[in-house]
Amino acid sequence: MNSLSEITVIKRKVLKEVATLAWADRLGEIDALPKQLTKEGITNYRCCEYRERAILVDRIKLALGATIDGEDEERLSSIAEEKIAQQETDNEQPLISVLAKACDRCPIDKMVVTNACRNCVAHNCRNVCPRDAITIVNQRAYINRERCVECGLCAKACRFSAILMIERPCTRACAVGALQPGANKITEIDHEKCVECGACIEACPFGAISERSELLSVIALLKDKDVSTQALVAPAVAGQFGPMVDWPRVVSGLKKLGFSGVVPVALGADVVGKAEGEELAERKQEGKILFNSCCPSFKNLIRQKFPSLAHAVSGTKSPMLVTAELVREAAPTAKLVFIGPCLAKKGEAKHEGNGLIDAVLTFEELTAMLVSANINLAECEPAVSSEGEPMPSARGLNFAKAGGVLAAVTGTDRDEETKAIAVAGLGNCQDLLAKIARGTETYDFVEGMGCEGGCIGGPGTLVNTKAAVRALQKTTEKKKKGVA
């Protein structure tokens, strides 16, 4: 989850206010929003109100689904107008952007000698440096930037811990190296490399990286009484709306919001678990390896960095798309909105969705929409499930946490011979894939998850992983006992 900094809260307030205006058809008044928000107290962490407002303008643009990369000075109200006219979200534009005005241009140098340097006699730092980058200048170790390869050996060698290895939080968070300080030292995203995991968004303490939202198109769908809009809710939903909100309350709250149906994506996960289990059996016979296909960041990583392993990705569609097909069969004209913890699903919906998914929302965005519509899930009458309504199994629900896909695919009667492994976190995925590509490690099945902890650790969640795991366990235990 986004750590609950003031910045997370600001982002949520912006989403809520934009949604409020959208519900009331008052987006024409949006130009006044930055000022209104600073008046309400969003001023405390920037140097001046003007910069604060300029940053808010960018946040609002993203909430409207617009990009902020260009230098355009267009008014928010005209952007909103265009976006409404456009209806569909413009998915060719980058999903994740740097708010240049918010980027604090953290130091770029990785190795820093501090005042703690005592110019000792041993000079362990100098001795250990493989590049002879360290000299003594003014009674202190000095690192020659041209030579330094940022290996960190000097920092480890110094007995006084006088050398620090620091890295920008964003570049450290990005396992695929898609972030670099660009012009004016402001961080830039290389969209060719970015796998849309969202780790950088959570990592930046200045809230300078954020994503575009599809709020407006979803609100437009929900307001249109002639279309039926179905919510497809990811298994990671457990516990997301706090300790008082269970699934039946989520269902009734979403219906109040205007969805005509609410479908658990864990139903699709059940289908996927079985299908990938069969695939695993086949591939094993052929001596081939199988990767899960449900995590879009993991798949993006393979596509971009390990094309030689692309064949290993399961041919089964993801639970989101399988569920979408199920819903589509029953309701051919319905519009489908996927709601989950994930940003990369937006890309998956676009590239692999065949137009099945009309919009993707995060739990965070959905909550902002609920609040803007004055819906309190904790006070919603729980929905009663109708007779014969399909219910997902505990296995399907467990797709939400790391290891859950592996458990479903390899099954309970796991063949002794099956060599399977689950990795979570993009960096860990990358390390494992490198070993597999090199041939130093072999497996029959690999579950790769871009986020630490699996989907419940995703960037669009509202509660921390621990609380979410607890809630998920409670739900699956109830399932096993046979209570709905």
Added chain:
Amino acid sequence: MAILMVSVCAGTSCHLLGNQAIVDVLENMPPSLQKQVKFGYTSCLGDCGEGPCVTIGDKVLKHASPERVLDMIKEELAAKK
């Protein structure tokens, strides 16, 4: 020893505005406080726009932050003695 009742609003608005951070500190209070405080949840305190809201004893704390909640708990406990 009288127990101080603390109740965190778990309504959707307070949830959006960050009640999770408060739940986190309450769950991880030092043992000395844990003995004197019992916390639970309510579904709405009626001040949704000014959340996160928490009641501590019979006082309502709006715009609550983890620090302010802990401070107020300590104040209330001290006042009781």
